[in-house]
Amino acid sequence: MLIKILGSAAGGGFPQWNCACANCSGLRAGTLRGRPRTQTQIAFSPENGIWFLVGASPDLRTQILATPQLAPPPDVPGHSPIAGVFLPCADADAVMGLLHLREFQTFFVFATPTVQRILRNENRIFRILDRADPPVQWQSLMNNRRVGCHLGPDPGDPPTFFYGSMPLGRHYPDYASEELRRSAPSDDACVGFVMEQENRKLFVAPTLSGQNSEWTKTVASAQAVLIDGTFWSDDELAATERTKKTAREMGHLPLSGPEGLLAQYPKDAHGRKILIHVNNTNPILNEDSEEHHAVVEAGFEIAYDGLTIEL
Numbered sequence: 001m002l003i004k005i006l007g008s009a010a011g012g013g014f015p016q017w018n019c020a021c022a023n024c025s026g027l028r029a030g031t032l033r034g035r036p037r038t039q040t041q042i043a044f045s046p047e048n049g050i051w052f053l054v055g056a057s058p059d060l061r062t063q064i065l066a067t068p069q070l071a072p073p074p075d076v077p078g079h080s081p082i083a084g085v086f087l088p089c090a091d092a093d094a095v096m097g098l099l100h101l102r103e104f105q106t107f108f109v110f111a112t113p114t115v116q117r118i119l120r121n122e123n124r125i126f127r128i129l130d131r132a133d134p135p136v137q138w139q140s141l142m143n144n145r146r147v148g149c150h151l152g153p154d155p156g157d158p159p160t161f162f163y164g165s166m167p168l169g170r171h172y173p174d175y176a177s178e179e180l181r182r183s184a185p186s187d188d189a190c191v192g193f194v195m196e197q198e199n200r201k202l203f204v205a206p207t208l209s210g211q212n213s214e215w216t217k218t219v220a221s222a223q224a225v226l227i228d229g230t231f232w233s234d235d236e237l238a239a240t241e242r243t244k245k246t247a248r249e250m251g252h253l254p255l256s257g258p259e260g261l262l263a264q265y266p267k268d269a270h271g272r273k274i275l276i277h278v279n280n281t282n283p284i285l286n287e288d289s290e291e292h293h294a295v296v297e298a299g300f301e302i303a304y305d306g307l308t309i310e311l
């Protein structure tokens, strides 16, 4: 399986248009050693010429254009190599990209029943996906099930890869209706994905609340892990004066601290551990910072746009 990181920043990207934090200002001024990043977007290819997306970022159009493997082959009209999209949650920065895929193209969308309710019933703009012929095919994710995906012409063949989702805790986005946020099952709000092929496992959790510890078991058995690197500390956003919310209140386990992701990450995990969905305020983006060196010394990689992983 081939995995490509098309975008690696949290919502807003790096730098963010309205942000003058030390990172964003430093990057604009050219005084900070670090890379600009678009909003988190992952793509994986279980078979030559067939790609799936994880999340649908607001930057998706430019991310697709920057990735030659995702271009439609000139000899097959109307055929995109993008076969489907796995949605981890209904956050704006994980679903806005669906609107970039509206050009009369059919594909699969994998999402929990409640995320589908938000996108298909509560927000009519996503109905634009229905005008493809045949329309976009919505598939319901049922947590903790391992599902085989057949890409070959013969349904009798073994599945090309397996996918599964697991609840990671967390709330629904504020833009979902009050009624839904009150009544919908919390396990549907945010999921992590396990993609499996030939006994090699990829675990994807760009948003990890840390409210349950199921993830630690999956991480220990995966060959590659793409995991929430949004915030370094719980109170990081307060300094921007745009919000008083903490990292945890926003549904992200911060990296640092005694209960943080670095401390909780299982010591017996031997796969590649890659931080993704990094917020522009996170000091690890500054390659000269102590925090950057701390995560590298702890054996983590920091995802960047264009990173390719072979599993």
Ligand SMILES: [Zn+2]
Binding pocket: 015, 016, 019, 020, 021, 022, 023, 024, 025, 280, 281
């Ligand atoms: Zn910033």
